[in-house]
Amino acid sequence: MSTAPEATSSPSVLARIRRTPFWVQIVAGLVLGVGLGYLARAADISWLATTLETIGKTFVQLLKLAVPPLVFTAIVVSVANLRGVTNAARLAGRTLLWFLITSLIAVAIGLGLGLLTDPGRGSGLSTEGLKAPKGGGTWVDFLTGIFPTNIVTAFTEVNVLQIVFMAVVVGAAVIKLGSKAEPVLRFSESVLELTQTALWWVIRLSPLGTLGLIGKSVAKYGWDLLKPFATLTVDIYAGCALVLFVVYSLLLKFAGGLNPLNFYKGAWPAIQLAFVSRSSVGTLPVTRRVTERLGVPSEYASFAVPFGATTKMDGCAAIYPSIAAIFVAQVYNIDLGIRDYLLIAFVSVIGSAATAGLTGAIVMLTLTLSTLGLPLEGVGLLLAIDPILDMMRTATNVAGQALVPIIVAAREGIIDREAYDNPTGDLLDGPAAFPAQAAEGAAPAAA
Template identity: 70%
Template structure:
């Protein structure tokens, strides 16, 4: 007689460490970074300051490592994807129009805040405190700098605007060639997927990057150095906050007829990463993913988000240069007239591509100052607080890069409103768009 097997006992559930939401990891990195930066500055601990600097620097270097090929591949693929979009020219035109409208609103907010608060008055700063930047921007440099002299230098020297130009020409040529270009299109899509996968791994290091970047800023600058710039710093943060939390929600509610709260619920991971990384281009894959999860068709998002990541800079190229021009003029004792403010608006709306999605807005600032005839030494005055300002500027940029495609898609009747209503806040996963996303560990 065969013995009967013993009945299995009750299964014991496996214990798992609870996953910490990605936003909580970022906040923890932010708080710990401020604490360590304060300790490093107050105790004059050189090794801790160096450690924070290297930690943040390596994170930014990893982001920049894939910027050049990522921009090229994304622009090429986005242009070729337009062949799958109905009324592609109409969508592209509407997107550009909304980019211009929001940039104009943003620069008017910057000018208004500057006139109301006089950020350069009473700072104690003098023209002697400034110094000319090593590289400057002018309209001639901007226009002639679009066309590269060779195909290698833009990638080695990270000249993003030239990379965008080459990618646009390549994409247009591939569209013109047609079916014969199919192998190259497939290769481009594969390369883009590869680069985005690599960038996802870097993005998961954002909490460590946050710790290093914020800690180094606190340890290096501190409140004593920031004090003369207090009004200017507050103006930049308030101006960007008005654009991000007032202008964009109004556009979404009035013109797209969607919930602004739901927009921020879906787009917040990209806005959060932009704040930390200070790079619109580095955030681009995440911006594209959250935009698609907000119901924007993938074919259109593949064009609008890369286009916006290199040209739409409401924080860096609208609010900031307007306030900076007023600040510099007041420090140097130069009166600005109505024509000067019109020029500020013109430069901000037309020249925003000069910022090219990289960290910092020095090129845009020098372009604005040179157009107005203001001393370029003013750039040196603002470099001390630039990293602190750049976080909020870049977050504003990315919010706009996600909001405008939603508005355009809604007005064109191609927005998936059900997907928009179900967008969630944790897209840092490797699942395809639309699938449930586990939170990052």
């Protein structure tokens, strides 16, 4: 007796997409975005250009929407959790020290590349009609801007620096009050889990966001945009690559006694997401997760990674402002001396919190230019090219934010060597990107 073959249904389109590795989805969005952007520009299809811009803008807005509750609760919880960490003060001090060391190395590389290549010479850029950016950019603005005058305004205007300040104060108060503040800590932990879950849904839209952001840039500016900024662009990408792959590898090997390849295997999901989203804060949950997967104790990672996401910016606050300052000075035919280069290094290390982990590094650039006495109108020269530069800068930022806790944990003898030596696969492909997601048991779509 013969039986008919069992009927099988082919996977749905959505199921196939969800089963596709996340990096493939990102690359597909990148390629498709470039193609559609070029088509919109070449054929003058205004509705397509508008659509691409809207997609990209919506994606960034969704990321920014999660920033205030994510930053506030993450830092409150991380500071409060330090009470359960042995040698918490020592770990915090070592973390800040390594933030300083890596920033100094990054700014030295940026200055070296800028001096060797002269990125602003012969660019042919016109400075006529440029306007200085509105708002802060001086040291006074930066220092006084740390302290909020209105709690609500700090959140509604997404002033990350002020949110960080308030979160640190609340976290310290939770430690001081002990059991009396336990309800506040539990509430913060719940809000943090909710925010991370919602942010995960946004992160899954990264391929679509990539399509819109890249497509909009190509449609609006075209390839001619790169010509006057060619040397600057190469400098930024080369400098970030040197820090990301060479400096970090050497630090892992000789300062931490670790295999660098395992770091890149484990941290790659966060690095690739940072490249696309251009937001250290938006990538924070994934950065923390990969750091823990690489053997850093969760109690320490919950402190170091959120602080790094808001204060450690080797790409945006070290490499970029050093090269960009040289670029602006050369465009305006202004000579810089050794004092100016030392000021750039000082500003890059001390003022890195001004970048606040959001897309772009305009505040940090205006702070650097104003300190050096360079024309703030030079910021306008770099606005068009900024999204292209920001992708590599942010990837470098996030890699450094994962690197420092790993090195400190290794040097303090608290890293799980077995976990580090056996990094898991792409966190963005699995159901457990964040702890909340694991609890949900989000499985791939059924065929």
